[in-house]
Amino acid sequence: MTAPKSLLGRAFALLAVFTAQRPVASLSDLSRGCGLPLSTTHRLVRELVAWRALERRPDGRYAIGLRLWELGVLSPGSRDLRERAVPFLEDLYEVTRHNVQLAIRDDLDTLYVERLSGPNAVSILTRTGDRLPLHATGVGLVLLANAPADVRQRVLDGPLKRFTARTITTAAKLRETLAQVRRDDYAVSDRQIEMTTYSVAAPVRDASGEVVAAVSVVVPAGTRRETVLPAVRTCGLALSRELGNRP
The missing domain is CATH 3.30.450.40 (GAF domain)
Incomplete structure (x- = not known):
């Protein structure tokens, strides 16, 4: 896919990699899925983890964090x-x-x-x-x-x-x-x-x-x-x- 240029667009593209069929993903999976370089993906993932939008699992892969669920139920x-x-x-x-x-x-x-x-x-x-x-x-x-x-x-x-x-x-x-x-x-x-x-x-x-x-x-x-x-x-x-x- 074509990588979005804005920071917000990149964040949403990264989060969109997760689906019901793929609830967890590695850093490489996320990089390929959102079309961003690995280094850029790593920086973005680190910020999303700090914000609790993503959580890092013991095996090193990532999953959607509770913060997104908390926001979702406020709809x-x-x-x-x-x-x-x-x-x-x-x-x-x-x-x-x-x-x-x-x-x-x-x-x-x-x-x-x-x-x-x-x-x-x-x-x-x-x-x-x-x-x-x-x-x-x-x-x-x-x-x-x-x-x-x-x-x-x-x-x-x-x-x-x-x-x-x-x-x-x-x-x-x-x-x-x-x-x-x-x-x-x-x-x-x-x-x-x-x-x-x-x-x-x-x-x-x-x-x-x-x-x-x-x-x-x-x-x-x-x-x-x-x-x-x-x-x-x-x-x-x-x-x-x-x-x-x-x-």
Whole structure:
């Protein structure tokens, strides 16, 4: 990648090297990933460690530090939404005993802001803070179906990443699916991310009626949809009412 010129740009480029798939990185990894010389990377890393934005592990590699987490939870939108959503997510988990997720849209990504799980819930890939493409998950389909037209068009025009043989990878199929989501007011993502699971998702609306988030339950592939769909939709409606929505 082309290295940014400003100090702030360099710092963000370095931090962007870390992902859910690469939560730790060596100094060389960071240098290659952000396009900076090793000496420059070393100086920048040293400052970020001093500021607690990064932490140095015993093996010499680096990970995201607690200071960034402390700042992240101060974000007014996500903090308020998460705090108000947790009681409803807990109720949804108690009813279903499966993985419960809350997500928002960040441009063309699904951003997971909360997740509840239990010892008997099926194993899934996503964690709080993870991102996935909008077209491939239940919450993503809900968010995309209710996104502005230009956002939908950008997704339809771009490549649709394939995760499994059942992932939606054509614009025609995605357009048809989004129309169905808007009509039904819920989404089902059937084995698009993993062949062992599927998700059922419902929208969360604010006082103006805008879809600001989505809730979902991820269940084993053989689970009957009707055993979880009413609970997911009820959770979405209850949280919407908490946010001031009055249909």
